[in-house]
Amino acid sequence: METPVADFVRRYADSGTVRFHMPGHKGVPALGCEPFDITEISGAGELYADDPDSILARSERNAAALFGAARTVYVTEGSSQCIRAMAYLALTARPARTPPVMVAARNAHRSLLYAAALTDAEIVWLWPDHMESLCRCEVTPDALRRTLERLSAPPAAVWVTSPDYLGGCADIAALADVCHAFGTPLLVDNAHGAYLRFLRPSRHPLDLGADMCCDSAHKTFPVLTGGAYLHIAPRATRFRDHVKTALALFGSTSPSWLTLASLDLCNRYLSGDYPRRLSDTLSRLRALRDTLRLRRWTVETSDPLRLTLRGDTARMSERLRRGGVEWEYADRDFLVLMATPENRTEDFDRVAAALGGNDAPDIPRPSLPVVRPETALSPRRALFASHERVRVEDAVGRICAAPLVSCPPAIPIVVSGERIPPDALPLFRYYQIREAEVVRESRKNALDKPGEVV
Numbered sequence: 001m002e003t004p005v006a007d008f009v010r011r012y013a014d015s016g017t018v019r020f021h022m023p024g025h026k027g028v029p030a031l032g033c034e035p036f037d038i039t040e041i042s043g044a045g046e047l048y049a050d051d052p053d054s055i056l057a058r059s060e061r062n063a064a065a066l067f068g069a070a071r072t073v074y075v076t077e078g079s080s081q082c083i084r085a086m087a088y089l090a091l092t093a094r095p096a097r098t099p100p101v102m103v104a105a106r107n108a109h110r111s112l113l114y115a116a117a118l119t120d121a122e123i124v125w126l127w128p129d130h131m132e133s134l135c136r137c138e139v140t141p142d143a144l145r146r147t148l149e150r151l152s153a154p155p156a157a158v159w160v161t162s163p164d165y166l167g168g169c170a171d172i173a174a175l176a177d178v179c180h181a182f183g184t185p186l187l188v189d190n191a192h193g194a195y196l197r198f199l200r201p202s203r204h205p206l207d208l209g210a211d212m213c214c215d216s217a218h219k220t221f222p223v224l225t226g227g228a229y230l231h232i233a234p235r236a237t238r239f240r241d242h243v244k245t246a247l248a249l250f251g252s253t254s255p256s257w258l259t260l261a262s263l264d265l266c267n268r269y270l271s272g273d274y275p276r277r278l279s280d281t282l283s284r285l286r287a288l289r290d291t292l293r294l295r296r297w298t299v300e301t302s303d304p305l306r307l308t309l310r311g312d313t314a315r316m317s318e319r320l321r322r323g324g325v326e327w328e329y330a331d332r333d334f335l336v337l338m339a340t341p342e343n344r345t346e347d348f349d350r351v352a353a354a355l356g357g358n359d360a361p362d363i364p365r366p367s368l369p370v371v372r373p374e375t376a377l378s379p380r381r382a383l384f385a386s387h388e389r390v391r392v393e394d395a396v397g398r399i400c401a402a403p404l405v406s407c408p409p410a411i412p413i414v415v416s417g418e419r420i421p422p423d424a425l426p427l428f429r430y431y432q433i434r435e436a437e438v439v440r441e442s443r444k445n446a447l448d449k450p451g452e453v454v
Contacts (some may be wrong), residue, residue, distance in 0.1 A: 036257070048247055073226070076251075108189070108373050126144065135411060187212050210422040223263055224262040249296070281339060309336075323354025368427060393425065
């Protein structure tokens with residue numbers, strides 16, 4: 001498969017052209033990558049321009065063919081930028097009498113909350129029946145149907161995260177059927193699942209009925225950090241004409257050409273023997289899971305490229321680091337390792353050797369409380385109001401302005417505009433969140449009166 005972006009960058013690096021343009025390093029190596037780090041010079045094109053003849057458009061068409069999309073566009077600021085753009089597209093393309101409302105599973109990335117604030121949209125949340133982690137929010141087709149039936153009109157979009165940070169996967173096909181029965185598009189945050197397209201059969205959201213989805217290419221492919229795709233399904237062509245405008249609204253005008261070149265090169269990588277290499281990696285992961293189960297570790301069900309362990313994560317973390325292994329994510333209950341075909345056989349052996357046997361069987365923890373705060377302000381009004389940072393103990397009863405949560409997993413406990421209830425305190429403490437950003441109250445306690453927030 002051709003690689004027009006990478007080829008252009010290489011030719012320019014080898015041309016000996018004197019660079020009186022950005023970036024300031026002028027191609028002089030310090031890290032070693034500088035000769036290939038360019039800007040929108042003649043012939044390169046512009047990432048957010050709709051020029052069908054540009055090298056970027058040619059490369060994006062190659063990616064669309066690989067993913068079976070009506071249109072695929074490149075992003076250099078990760079799925080966070082895609083999430084905001086997808087929300088914008090769904091809201092601006094909604095029918096005339098459809099309210100600016102999105103329905104979303106509660107484990108949505110905070111980028112969706114920011115998108116709602118920036119577009120002045122409302123989010124109707126889908127809640128889990130029980131909670132083991134902030135990262136998880138199982139959404140059943142029946143629960144989604146009941147939520148949509150309660151609304152006065154179909155929402156602009158339904159939003160789910162799949163796979164989630166622990167590797168949980170939603171039934172995308174069934175959820176898509178429900179959405180389409182109501183005339184609502186299904187949007188999927190597939191940041192962790194770009195590789196699902198290359199399973200046999202495919203488990204990628206586009207092939208299961210999603211109308212739009214985002215993939216963080218850098219999470220599971222050999223792409224530089226920030227490289228991502230925004231895909232539009234053949235059934236949802238109404239979104240394709242304004243996708244560049246949507247991305248430009250939320251993205252920098254100085255995209256990384258190193259990242260763009262890596263996305264371009266990834267097309268050739270995926271069109272080669274990647275499916276075979278992926279299959280080999282999945283076999284190694286299955287063998288590792290089996291080994292760890294025999295050694296009495298608790299291995300959670302997850303998407304195929306992830307190893308999710310539950311138990312004494314402090315003990316697991318210490319053993320892994322001592323064995324020279326770094327993981328993707330850990331909280332008090334779960335530890336997550338992410339693999340790709342770039343991991344060697346000896347990498348999996350090292351994980352098994354580092355963990356050894358579980359000589360202290362794990363004691364199951366009780367489920368976490370499902371906290372459902374009341375909405376006091378819109379996300380936009382809360383996020384743009386004057387606010388202050390206080391101890392979580394002093395935040396009870398106050399309105400959340402901006403959620404404070406680490407990334408990963410970047411999933412808020414209480415979102416902008418919600419009043420922080422007392423039963424949120426155990427969750428804040430559990431996830432070691434000690435402060436909250438809350439809307440500043442006036443001396444007249446004007447928060448109870450619309451329009452008087454100061």
